Amino acid sequence: MLRSHTCGQLRVSDVGSEATLCGWVESCRDHGGAVFIDLRDRYGATQVVIGPPEANQQQIDFAGRIGAEWVLKATGVVSHRLEGKTNEKLATGDIELRCAQVEVLNTSAVPPFVPSQSDLPNEDLRLKYRFLDLRRPQMQRSMITRSQIIKEMRDYFAEHDFIDVETPILGRSTPEGARDYLVPSRVHPGHFYALPQSPQLYKQILMVAGFDRYVQVAKCFRDEDLRADRQPEFTQLDLEMSFVDAEDIIAIIDGLVARVAKKILGREVQLPLARMSYEEAMRRFGSDQPDLRYALEIVDITEIAKTVEFRVFRGTADEGGFVRGIKVDGRAEEFSRRRLDELTEYVKRDFGARGLAWFRVEPDGSLWSPTSKNFTADELNRITAAMSAKPGDLLLFLADSWNVTCRGLAGLRKRLGGELKLYAADSLHCSWITEFPMFEKDDETGNWHAKHHPFTAPLASDLPLLKTNPEACRAQAYDLVINGSEAGGGTIRIHDAATQSQVFDLLGIDQETARDRFGFLLDALRFGAPPHGGIALGIDRWVMLLGGLENIREVIAFPKTQKATDLMTEAPGTVDTAQLNELQLRTVSVKT
């Protein structure tokens, strides 16, 4: 070891002993007759003093020329700071290391930004110089938290008899789901591997193989557009269990949530976690990942709308649409015409809503809006009653299809929840959404496709609906939602070939295709597959949510930009013609 202590370690109790520190120059203050250097490492910072009587003037002059982010090794005697010269901002602020000279382990070019900088540089610069950005204490904290969370997960599952099994990164492309990242095969020209979107099929095979309880910290890849909480390459805590039902999976994850909350945040989580059916979530919050840290619950006034004169409401209701709204408690005054116009524009632009109807509840309890003249007093009274509106409230309504009202109101909830700060910054709300529909209809093609994935088992009670009414058929599926973000999701799988065929039929996957793509799984199901199910947790999101961060890039050491590039390595890049030739590949331009 080049050092005897870390830069966050020395205290008054060490005074008088010799110590050697290694670290980066956080700042170098040259006073001519003495030089003060704050030496930083991941553990903290310690002041190193090069001055008399230890150092001669030549050594002091040398130290004065040391620059930011140089790497130093400093050996000296741990000393009390002078009376009144202690620094309360540093854990090591009562002492300093007095040295004759420091050894320069490495110099540094003048950095484009320094880790201690208060005004963060633009993110593209942070990403290009990620090694500097990662020196920032906040980034180091995030990466440490991430490490601790993964450790807790591994410990927890090891204690519950799970076996960690690695599954291949080079697999084969699947027909459904996200776009695959493809890897060309040199040995089989024209053939491609696909990087896993998840280890889904492998873990099911492991159940058939008798591994009973499988877990893995798995890298997953999906070639889709990025978001603040979505990267093309991400990490899942993936698990699968045999001889279980949904209750067992939920219970074991409940235990994990409580443990991680306790160990990482020091907080107690009430178990069991709350549950809500998909139907209830959509009805009350318009989303299958509702943020339950605040209310803003959706109220359906379609029945009232059918009886009013106002064409927008009545017409929509009569044509089978819905009129639903939310109530902002007592904050109507904060909504200027301009702000309401912005919200209107928002629901039109982002969700294709036809408009936003709003009402202020006046001091006398009456409703006012630009359109209120289109309503009779009785109509307005019934709306007020349905919404339990009080003076000072703001009412927002969408009159549209079920989907648009769901998406639009969910969007408004999310936006207003944030803008109005309807929840405490440190609040944590975890819950389960269950009983998802098995299938969704593609609006364009009219085809059915799996809401989760094609191996999801229907609720036993809904099994007959597979033939008669697929739309109503619910799945044994469960999503873990934390603070309005999908933090995990899983299902009980189909474990018999007959049901699996039936589902494939419904999805329009013919026997030939099924055999071609999933033959190995279908085979496995014929050779004694146990009932099984599992879940995958989004580790990046867990770290983000538990850390109170709003961006997934803050918890990934080397994240990609919105266009899926790495600004540091400049990936993706071009390759030599020789490499392409070896793979028998040629690039062509395709007009899109």
Next chain:
RNA sequence: GGCGCUGUAGCUCAAUUGGUUAGAGUACCGGACUGUCGAUCCGGUGGUUGCGGGUUCGAGCCCCGUCAGCGUCGCCA
């Protein structure tokens, strides 16, 4: 692919309605200084206002295109 925001010195930002030589803090360079810790003081370097085009007597500012970063919708079984 659509919509929106941002882009000015190494970095963070300013620049009146379109009007003189684009400024400040910080970093950097030189000098002074023994107690600083956002050190201080004196002096200095540093600009294709992302890029290309247009309007105008005149563009950092207006218009069109484009590139990049971010947010969002579509997309993400």
